[in-house]
Amino acid sequence: MSSDYRQQLEEMYDSVVGEYSDRAVAVLEEVVRMADVHQDVEWSFYAREALVQSATYSGHGDKALVAFSWILAQIDKNPEYEDEFEMDHLLWVYKWIADSLLGFSHISKAQILAIVEDMDRRYRKQGLSLRAVENIRYKVACEFAEEENVQKHFSRWETLPKDGSQDCLACETNFVVNHYLFREKNLEQALLIARPLLEGEQSCHSVPGRTQSNLMLALLKAGRMDEADQMQRKSEGYASHNGDRIHSAGKHLQFLALTDQLSRALRIFEKMVAFAITSREERNRHMFFRGARLLFMKLMDQGHRTVKLRLATDFPVACDEQNQYPVPELVDWFTHEAERVAHLFDARNETVSYGEELIEDLALLKESYPLST
């Protein structure tokens, strides 16, 4: 094979590295293939490392996971790579991967626990703090509704040292905010802890956008409409931006449907639905579908039989030539999908919470949440 493949690899790599999009993922997959064909181990690692990041940040957790497992396997087979490869960075990334597994209903609890054990073992071997591992254990306990373990892992997590292997400061703050919001149900405390995020002192790729998207719904349910509205407006840009944000986008659809801001909701829907439809990140997609379901139900409640949408053509519900979509069919499709996936998760988790959320959504729809303006 020609000797200039490396130059080609570099060019392709340079053209997309640091970019988080479907295109960047496609190019990096190609770089991986070429490096593998040429048995260029260095580039096989290098390209996969970039692919893990780009895929994670553009909503392709499945692709990140496959590339990541390849890297782990190669290092296990050839321990000499450990010196060349940034193990600390690799383990830092491990928490994204472990966390993402929770979001696929076809991955069993036993499989997830085995991965957490593997992560634990590798962190110990590298001499790292187990703070990040404990964080994942907490999330596992939340997903499987093991309330006692939730508390246990949270307390343990608090005492474990920070050595750089943990999440970034903003993400950690967001983590504590979520704990008070979803576990302790203490909105005041959550808002207090969220202050450095909301005031811009701490931020990262996904925070405070994600924090605000959570807080807005909690504020809405508490009837604090002005604050809720503010949170929504501040985080809308975040939530309607890229394929890794469909979870937050779903919350915005829900919020805007409940507060009767349907035209704004439809705009987000149009922008994000293509990401959601093609996404294989099941739990994130589910949140989007939940929001979409409420949106179209609200439209139907108000007597709209059709709605005009500008969408990519491969959408599961058909439209007429004027891009008019039948609202009842949209409601049916999103309801069906949401119920199907909720059932899959509840079956895996041996819980009922996914199903209950869908029922609660309907109850919320009956309430009225008028904005003051």
Place this chain on the structure above:
Amino acid sequence: MQKYQFQIHLGGIIDLLSHHLYSGPQVFIRELMQNGVDAIQGRKLIDEEHQGRLDIQVVKATGNQQPSLVFEDNGIGLTEEEVHRFLATIGESSKRADLAKQRNDFIGQFGIGLLSCFMIADEILMITKSARQGDHPAVEWRGKSDGTYEVRLLETHVSPGTRVYLRASQGMENYFDIEQVGKLVHHFGNLLPIPIDLSEGDRRKQINDRRPPWEGVYYSSDEERRSYLEYGRELFDQQFIDYIPLRTETGGITGVAYVLSQATRPKMKSRHRVHLKGMLLSDQVENLLPDWAVFVRCVVNAEQLRPVASREGFYENEELEATRTVLGETLRNYLKGLADQAPQRLQEIINLHHMAICSLASEDKECFRVFGDFIYFETTLGRLTLGECRQRNGILRYVSTVDEFRQIAQIAASQGLCILNAGYVYNQELLSMLKQVDPDVQVDKLDAASLTNHLEDLTLDEREGAFLLLRTADLTLHPYRVASDIKKFEPASLPTIYTSNEQANFARQTRLTKDIVDDTWGGILNSFENEFTNSQYAGLCFNLKNPLIKRLTKVEETSVLKQAIEMLYVQALLMGHHPLSDKEMALLNQGLLGMIESVVEKKEDPNNEV
């Protein structure tokens, strides 16, 4: 109740300044020059005719005496009251914003600037005489780095202005070496409009005697060009292919942008040399130009932008934003001008800085209109500019990934089809921009897998003939998740074409990875394969125009067919740059061995010779 005040620890403040505010001790030179320039500015307010001058003397080390520096200006000078005041203002607040505010005030700035000298000297002696109050005696101020100072009035006659005496502290002697001082003065002050003299004993020279090219008057454009490019080469120690004079009202910018002669990559940052009112702020300023303008390096002087407290960069404020926009506009106009007057130079710049130009054209309609046609694409007919593609074809066809492009390149080329590879960054944005700019152009996206649909079909008879081959192929390739098809296409030398899409590729990658991971991960990848990718088939399309395939349709022995199909499949994978799994590698090896054996057998059996 008794009120106390915190004691400000001056040593701590100096440490803060030198280690956290400034980039290093060398800035004391700049700070002293800035004080001098400001003082001269002040004096001009009361005496328009006043000729400012800065004078720096270096005194070499003698015996046990450390080397020293005398820094003199003939500016406005300070009264006793002002001398007391300048130190008092420091440390009034610890906020950076306030520090910056004090810097806008002459007295406050003077004190902060003077303090920076403690980075290189333990003691500062200053003699100053105010030009504002003629009868006010000269003041001597002696400050120590522990924060104490003495002031006394002098009876001797001193001309208005300020003189600062510094003696090197241990380890800082380098900053008192005349070569070093000369370099630093030139580095920071070469654009200052006030003459700066440097002397040591009898040696004396003016540092900033050369004015920048944008202040020059030229009699011919050749002369101007020479002058600009030479200045750039000396300043940055690199060659440039062109220059773009810069002048804006906003921010009060004058200067020049030089076009780099080396290829630039996306996401590179260009670092510019930026002066504020003649004094160098930094030669590492990144936020002066819009992001796409990576292909130039600038040297400029700004009159109005607001510096950060360290005076080593600008505040990211509206004024800077507006300045950036105007400068971007200037660069744009330059490129547009080239399209008219020197298209060859434009093509040269586009070749060197392709990504930067693509980035600009993909977000700016007007720019796209002007030089979109100069941008090149990889196509099945080689590298062509967009203009050439448009001339050649009524309809522009493209594929959206590099992988698809490779799949179809050979077939398309042999049919003279021009298909663009839009798998690289900006390509698709540029094509959609083309549609916006020229709605009559038809731009179509091709799917590699569907390309085979457009190839010529077989006749019914041919179909019957190929049935066994296809049937065997389906059975043989099923474990590899490949479906087979047969068509007729050019080039006839190509026996097969392997097509796959994003999902099929991912499915393939998942299977390959599954082969090497441990059981824990293997189980998970297995779940993924079952969940998402099991239904994803790649395609292997045989070419009936190929002589070998034609012969295979005549073969009736399925074991022979199977072996041939396996080899063709592996060959197609290799041609398509797909890494082989262990199983596929084994196919390749078995197939090769089988072929060698049959060749050897033929040799050994003379009756069988063909």
